Amino acid sequence: MKLTQRVVDQLACPAGRKDALYFDDDQKGLGVRVTSAGTRSYVLQFTIDGQRRRLPIGSASGIGLAQAREAARAYLGKAAQGIDPAVERKAKVKAARERKEREQFTLSRFIDDWAALHLATRRPKYREEAQRSLRHAFARHLDRPAEDLTRRHVVDTFDRLASAGHPAMAAATKRVGSALFRWGMARGRIATNPFDRIPIAIPPPRDRTPTSVEIVEIWNATDATTTFGKILRFMVATGCRREEAAQLRWREVDLDNATWALPAARSKNGEFVLRPIAVQAVEILRSLLPNLGNPRPEALVFPSDGRGFSGWSKAKTSLDAAILDRRRSASEAAGENPATVEAMPAWRFHDLRRAFAAQLQALGVAMPVTERLLGHVGSTQTGLMRVYQTHEYQQEQRSAVHLWSTRLQGLLDPPPAGSAQVIPIARKGSRQ
Incomplete structure (x- = not known):
């Protein structure tokens, strides 16, 4: 058929047929496919490797006859070189799809x-x-x-x-x-691991353990009227992690029995932890009740803007400054030069847990008991011992917490000089 643009625009599908194909007399292999719905599209029919192939070129509403003829000549040129334009197009479509998926997989x-x-x-x-x-x-x-x-x-x-x-x-x-x-x-999503075998300096393990004097300094420098002050003192009294304290819920604590039931979902090792808490910790929690009435069980104990406390860095900076100010004031009161006073050596909140453990060891508390009070359930047991040794040391934990509570009270409110006092005997090599 002698195709012109006008002829293409007027082509129709014969009645009773699904579609019809009209080939161009001027361009070999180029045809127009017309459907019963009235749509028209250009196609190219060619032979490669002895097989007849048909390749869609585009909608007649989107490209004109001249463009279709030009595209047909280009495709036939590839076929003459042994390149199947249909296969090439599929490869390009696949590559484009994979490229898009790759770009979207950020x-x-x-x-x-x-x-x-x-x-x-x-x-x-x-x-x-x-x-x-x-x-x-x-x-x-x-x-x-x-x-x-x-x-x-x-x-x-x-x-x-x-x-x-x-x-x-x-x-x-x-x-x-x-x-x-x-x-x-x-999973086949990534071909290589850019993190593999990259040398990186492993920082040495921290061994900073605040001394008894430093524990008192930290406690006294906190503002007990603030959320941070209450949380920090609670951490000192219990040896807990800062996240455990910041996300503490009222349903977890039993003030009458002085116990804390830390759910598995919040413990670092994913295990439920039931431990007694010191008198000082109970007092901190009870001090909050007058302003709360009957708090909801799921409510945060130490809320901050409706969420758990999060301003750790800023609060730590303020606390370190307060400790230094108190040191300078004490130096000046003693008639010394406050300008020569040094700040407390660098410490982190996690060091309070190490101090808690060191104090318990100094009081003669057995390591399995100390581990449980720290929430390290089963960390000192391996193999069969971990499977069969299920003793929870509840009574031993309560006795240890009593010793620590007495010790902490003695540090915070020491008896007058010259008065009799009972001091637990520290084990050899322990740090006070």
């Missing part, structure tokens, strides 16, 4: 998928920290396709953290980042 989405599909069964605390550390360290790369995160990007990120004085953060981020990409490789 590092941020990768982390989301990992959290939803892999971390769902992990402890909530680990799930939260793993995502937070990756998103914080690689914030500038979150919108980048995950496949495009290179070793150079990872090394630069770790170097930046180390230079900023956060080697421990770099080491922790390397662990979770490597776990993320190993999971992605196992």
Whole structure:
């Protein structure tokens, strides 16, 4: 058929047929397919390797006859070279789809998928920290396709953290980042792991243990009227982790029996922990009740803007400044030069747990009992002992907490000089 643009626009499908094909006399293989619904589209029919193929070119409403003829000539030219334009087009479509999927599979989405599909069964605390550390360290790369995160990007990120004085953060981020990409490789989403075998300085384990004098300084420098002050004193009295205190709910504590039932969902090792708490901790909790009446069981004990306390860094800076001010005031009162007074050596909130453990050891408390009071359930037992040794040391824990409560009270309110006092005998090598 002699095709012109007008002829193409007027082509119709014969009555009773689903479609009809009209071939162009001027351009070999070019045809117009017309359906009973009235749609028209250009197609190319050609033979390659002895097989007849048909390739869609485009809708007649989108391209004109001249464009269709030009496209047909280009496709036939490829076929003459032994290149199947139909196969080539499928490959391009597939490549475009894969490229789009690759661009959409960003590092941020990768982390989301990992959290939803892999971390769902992990402890909530680990799930939260793993995502937070990756998103914080690689914030500038979150919108980048995950496949495009290179070793150079990872090394630069770790170097930046180390230079900023956060080697421990770099080491922790390397662990979770490597776990993320190993999971992605196992699922066929990622080809390589940019975290693999990257050398990174492992920070030495911390051994800072606040002394008895420093415990008193920290306690006295806190403002007991603030949420932070109450939380910090509660941490000193119980040896708990800061997150455990910040997210404490009223349903977890029994003030009459002086016990704290930490649910498995909130404990670091994912196990339920029932432990007695010191008198000082109970007093802190009771001091909150007059302003609350009958608090809801699910309510936070130490709320901050309706949520758990989170201003740790700012509060720590203020506390360190308060400790230094008190030291200088004491020096001046003693007739000394306050300008020569040094700040308390660097310490972290977690060091209070180490101080709590050291005090218990100095009081002669057995290690299994100390471990349970710290929430390290089963950490000193392995193999058959962990399976069969199910004694919870509840009475021993209560006795240990009584010793610690008495010890803490003696530190905070020492008896007058010269008065008789009973001091628990410390074991050899213990630190007071």
